[in-house]
Amino acid sequence: xxxxxxxTFAFILVAATGCAIxxxxxxxxxxxxxxxxxxxxLLGFFAATQSEVHLMRGIDLGVLxxxxxxxxxxxxxxxxxxxxxxxxxxxxxxxxxILAGMAVVTH
Numbered sequence: 114x115x116x117x118x119x120x121t122f123a124f125i126l127v128a129a130t131g132c133a134i135x136x137x138x139x140x141x142x143x144x145x146x147x148x149x150x151x152x153x154x155l156l157g158f159f160a161a162t163q164s165e166v167h168l169m170r171g172i173d174l175g176v177l178x179x180x181x182x183x184x185x186x187x188x189x190x191x192x193x194x195x196x197x198x199x200x201x202x203x204x205x206x207x208x209x210x211i212l213a214g215m216a217v218v219t220h
Contacts, residue, residue, distance in 0.1 A: 121172070124164045129184035131160030136189050140196075176218060183215040 138153030161181075168177050190208050194200050200208075 121168065124168050125177075125180050125184060128161045128164035128168065128181045129188060131157045131162075131164060132181065132185045133157070133188035133192065135161065136185075137192055140192075179215045179218050183212050186211045 135154050135157030138150045138155075138157060141147065141150035141153065165177070165181070172180075186208050190200055190204060193204075
């Protein structure tokens with residue numbers, strides 16, 4: 114692995130994590146708005162935006178979007194499981210299809 118791959122992968126992780134953090138903030142706000150929920154939304158979207166802007170300089174939008182969505186999907190489904198919303202067979206299959214689609218498009 115070269116340094117450029119590692120750097121790109123790190124930015125993809127930051128973008129996906131930012132989106133996932135914003136999603137967690139939205140989930141918290143759906144029950145009751147709080148400063149913490151708003152902070153998660155703003156922090157998550159800021160991190161995702163900055164990372165994606167950097168990544169778009171060197172990666173095609175379609176491939177980039179799929180990579181970010183694949184990583185974000187795993188993170189959000191994991192969070193859903195942690196808060197007790199569980200992963201049914203349909204949820205797990207949807208997550209696997211997103212990951213499979215990403216693999217097909219990027220190879």
